[in-house]
Amino acid sequence: MTRKTVFITILFAAVLGTVAMFAQQQGIQAWITGLGGKPALAVPVFRASGVAQPFMDAFNSTLFSDLDNSGLFEIKPKSVYPLNNPQQPADLRPEDNHMGFALPDWGGAPVNASDLVFGYAAATNGALALYGNVYDTRQRIESAQLFSQRYAGSLDQAGAIRVAHEFANDIIQKFGGSASLVGSRIYFVSNRSSKDENEIWAMDWDGNNAKRLTSLRSLSLYPGVSPDGSRVAFTSWAKGTPRIMVVSTETGRQLPFYNQEASLNAFANFTPDGKQIYYSSTAAGLTQIFKADLNGQDFKRISHRNAIDVEPKVNPKNPNIIYFVGGPGAQQIYSMSADGLDVQRVTNGEGEASNPSWNPDGQHIAFSWTRGYAKGDWNIFVMDVSTHEYSQLTHSEGRNENPVWAPDGRHIVFASTRGQRSQTYQIYTMLADGSHVTRLTQQGNNRYPVWGTK
Amino acid sequence: MKNESTNVRVLFCALMGMALLVAGCGGKKAPIPPPPGPIGGSGNNNSSGGSSMQKPVIASFTAEPSSVERGQSALLRWSVSNAAEVAIDHGIGTVASTGTSRLNPAETTTYTLTASGPGGSATATATITLTAPPPPPPQTNNISGNTAKGTIESRVQSDLQDVLFDYDSNNIRDDARNALISDAEAIRKIFADFPTATINVEGHCDERGSAEYNLGLGDRRATSARDYLVQLGVPADKLKTISYGKERPACTESDESCWQRNRRAHFSAGQ
Numbered sequence: 001m002t003r004k005t006v007f008i009t010i011l012f013a014a015v016l017g018t019v020a021m022f023a024q025q026q027g028i029q030a031w032i033t034g035l036g037g038k039p040a041l042a043v044p045v046f047r048a049s050g051v052a053q054p055f056m057d058a059f060n061s062t063l064f065s066d067l068d069n070s071g072l073f074e075i076k077p078k079s080v081y082p083l084n085n086p087q088q089p090a091d092l093r094p095e096d097n098h099m100g101f102a103l104p105d106w107g108g109a110p111v112n113a114s115d116l117v118f119g120y121a122a123a124t125n126g127a128l129a130l131y132g133n134v135y136d137t138r139q140r141i142e143s144a145q146l147f148s149q150r151y152a153g154s155l156d157q158a159g160a161i162r163v164a165h166e167f168a169n170d171i172i173q174k175f176g177g178s179a180s181l182v183g184s185r186i187y188f189v190s191n192r193s194s195k196d197e198n199e200i201w202a203m204d205w206d207g208n209n210a211k212r213l214t215s216l217r218s219l220s221l222y223p224g225v226s227p228d229g230s231r232v233a234f235t236s237w238a239k240g241t242p243r244i245m246v247v248s249t250e251t252g253r254q255l256p257f258y259n260q261e262a263s264l265n266a267f268a269n270f271t272p273d274g275k276q277i278y279y280s281s282t283a284a285g286l287t288q289i290f291k292a293d294l295n296g297q298d299f300k301r302i303s304h305r306n307a308i309d310v311e312p313k314v315n316p317k318n319p320n321i322i323y324f325v326g327g328p329g330a331q332q333i334y335s336m337s338a339d340g341l342d343v344q345r346v347t348n349g350e351g352e353a354s355n356p357s358w359n360p361d362g363q364h365i366a367f368s369w370t371r372g373y374a375k376g377d378w379n380i381f382v383m384d385v386s387t388h389e390y391s392q393l394t395h396s397e398g399r400n401e402n403p404v405w406a407p408d409g410r411h412i413v414f415a416s417t418r419g420q421r422s423q424t425y426q427i428y429t430m431l432a433d434g435s436h437v438t439r440l441t442q443q444g445n446n447r448y449p450v451w452g453t454k
Numbered sequence: 455m456k457n458e459s460t461n462v463r464v465l466f467c468a469l470m471g472m473a474l475l476v477a478g479c480g481g482k483k484a485p486i487p488p489p490p491g492p493i494g495g496s497g498n499n500n501s502s503g504g505s506s507m508q509k510p511v512i513a514s515f516t517a518e519p520s521s522v523e524r525g526q527s528a529l530l531r532w533s534v535s536n537a538a539e540v541a542i543d544h545g546i547g548t549v550a551s552t553g554t555s556r557l558n559p560a561e562t563t564t565y566t567l568t569a570s571g572p573g574g575s576a577t578a579t580a581t582i583t584l585t586a587p588p589p590p591p592p593q594t595n596n597i598s599g600n601t602a603k604g605t606i607e608s609r610v611q612s613d614l615q616d617v618l619f620d621y622d623s624n625n626i627r628d629d630a631r632n633a634l635i636s637d638a639e640a641i642r643k644i645f646a647d648f649p650t651a652t653i654n655v656e657g658h659c660d661e662r663g664s665a666e667y668n669l670g671l672g673d674r675r676a677t678s679a680r681d682y683l684v685q686l687g688v689p690a691d692k693l694k695t696i697s698y699g700k701e702r703p704a705c706t707e708s709d710e711s712c713w714q715r716n717r718r719a720h721f722s723a724g725q
Contacts, residue, residue, distance in 0.1 A: 219698075221701075237696075241694070241696050264670070280670065287670035309670075310667055310670050352664070354667060355666070
């Protein structure tokens with residue numbers, strides 16, 4: 001090869017590499033925007049057959065401007081839409097090679113929409129019928145439907161505008177009310193009833209109906225909720241040393257849990273099938289990770305490291321991937337198999353990392369990190385676990401810790417000292433892009449929130 | 455045109471006249487005032503603006519209170535002028551001209567403040583004296599636990615000193631070793647007076663690591679301290695380790711002096 005050829009080859013490779021890296025860096029941002037910023041809608045043009053078609057211009061522009069003016073959505077530009085779009089649910093195919101009849105054609109690049117709005121109109125019996133649908137682009141067809149509805153109006157421009165308003169209104173209602181969070185509960189720690197006692201509490205996803213679950217009159221921390229929301233495991237000093245306890249969320253009654261003979265048993269977290277619990281114990285000397293049945297029996301040591309290992313968190317889509325926090329040295333997030341093998345460091349070693357929380361998709365985590373700030377100055381980040389790209393959600397407005405995903409995979413609950421005079425925490429929720437920060441608690445020191453389906 | 459230029463000329467002369475008047479008719483010009491000097495130093499020997507050639511002046515350097523019991527803190531307070539640099543020894547380092555520092559000395563310590571500048575330097579000292587805690591009041595009843603030898607709680611609190619650690623570490627430093635040696639002896643006496651008592655060796659951390667990781671680190675500190683005491687002859691079955699992570703700080707300031715106080719093994723009476 002001549003030197004010139006070599007040079008050109010290297011240059012070409014460098015350009016390709018840069019383009020690839022750039023494309024990759026768009027990945028985490030696209031995911032976040034797609035799911036947690038404003039919902040990102042794709043709204044292809046609705047058509048009609050026959051005599052209804054002349055009124056569709058009015059329909060489409062009304063639908064678009066109602067959705068746009070609501071401020072609730074990011075509407076993806078038509079210039080990146082695929083060639084085709086479905087007009088009715090029956091048109092949907094599982095995959096379509098980007099031609100437009102498959103949901104991934106709309107959920108992936110370049111459209112990156114979280115939801116697809118589609119349908120058509122027809123003239124029936126002298127009236128205008130509009131068939132509208134909204135589907136989640138990131139689900140399989142069977143579970144993607146948000147709603148489908150038929151609307152009727154007069155067969156003229158006024159009628160077309162009216163059905164557009166009704167359809168837009170239904171879409172806005174559907175998203176504005178955060179319908180998918182209704183019924184979910186947040187479990188957390190509070191000392192609001194007595195300054196020196198920390199108990200386990202529960203409240204609705206919006207902060208209402210707070211009620212105390214425990215009356216141990218001691219220090220009780222680090223709750224973990226079962227996947228079906230029926231029980232909460234936590235760590236309590238009620239008997240002297242930190243030990244794991246479990247309560248029923250319905251009755252508040254304590255359920256049995258066997259604690260090993262150890263100075264420390266803590267950080268109980270449920271497996272996705274709800275049948276086992278991972279936890280940390282000093283039974284073998286250093287704080288290491290164990291697994292046991294729901295009542296603590298049949299325990300087995302999982303991690304075998306010369307370090308302090310805490311916070312085991314099982315991947316909701318793959319029970320053979322366990323994330324945890326450990327040393328040696330500055331604390332970082334690691335992964336291991338369900339047998340404690342194949343240990344790898346997940347965070348890059350900068351600063352200190354903590355509190356990994358799995359998104360229900362099993363592909364992203366939220367976590368706390370001091371990267372870019374001094375020790376102790378924690379902020380919340382989101383990371384794609386396959387590419388290790390991350391995005392920073394908080395920016396040192398106080399300390400921001402213990403992020404946990406909501407069951408909808410779009411919202412995050414966390415604890416923050418922002419705006420507090422002393423080092424007390426309050427509990428907040430936010431969307432996955434860090435926006436819509438909403439305060440849920442007022443009095444006392446409120447910490448360690450976890451989000452249950454009920 | 456003619457009128458305008460005449461008017462201009464008249465105006466000009468009037469202004470000049472006013473200027474001359476203001477400048478001091480019939481006398482010398484007023485002197486240009488000097489620029490303000492540094493705080494507290496103007497008007498002395500040198501009249502060339504600024505008094506940077508003056509020696510630093512230490513207006514005050516005090517310890518409040520000047521006597522504390524071990525474990526209590528005292529506040530150093532100082533006010534210095536004319537200094538380019540102010541420093542205090544015993545690890546405090548360079549400080550602002552006016553300020554305070556809360557300290558928790560392990561023994562009677564004399565602090566020296568040195569203020570230096572182009573004009574020279576000055577020093578001052580302040581001493582924090584460590585006194586023994588007051589003895590418990592004499593008891594008249596002899597119900598066990600509440601006698602002239604004090605309660606087990608008061609003995610543990612007064613006779614056993616904290617063991618301090620470096621960040622993210624449970625290594626026994628030299629100062630920690632000395633504390634443990636002294637504690638082992640005090641524990642021997644406590645167990646002699648209270649044969650059925652047990653003592654908790656608590657592990658604590660400063661505020662900066664995560665609470666969860668700190669729970670494990672606190673356990674290591676408690677274990678290190680407990681193991682060393684056992685090596686010194688304290689019966690292992692009478693010592694119980696309990697980690698509190700960063701849940702029970704001894705102080706809450708966000709500075710190294712408070713953080714060091716919190717990175718500790720601490721003793722309490724067992725149940």
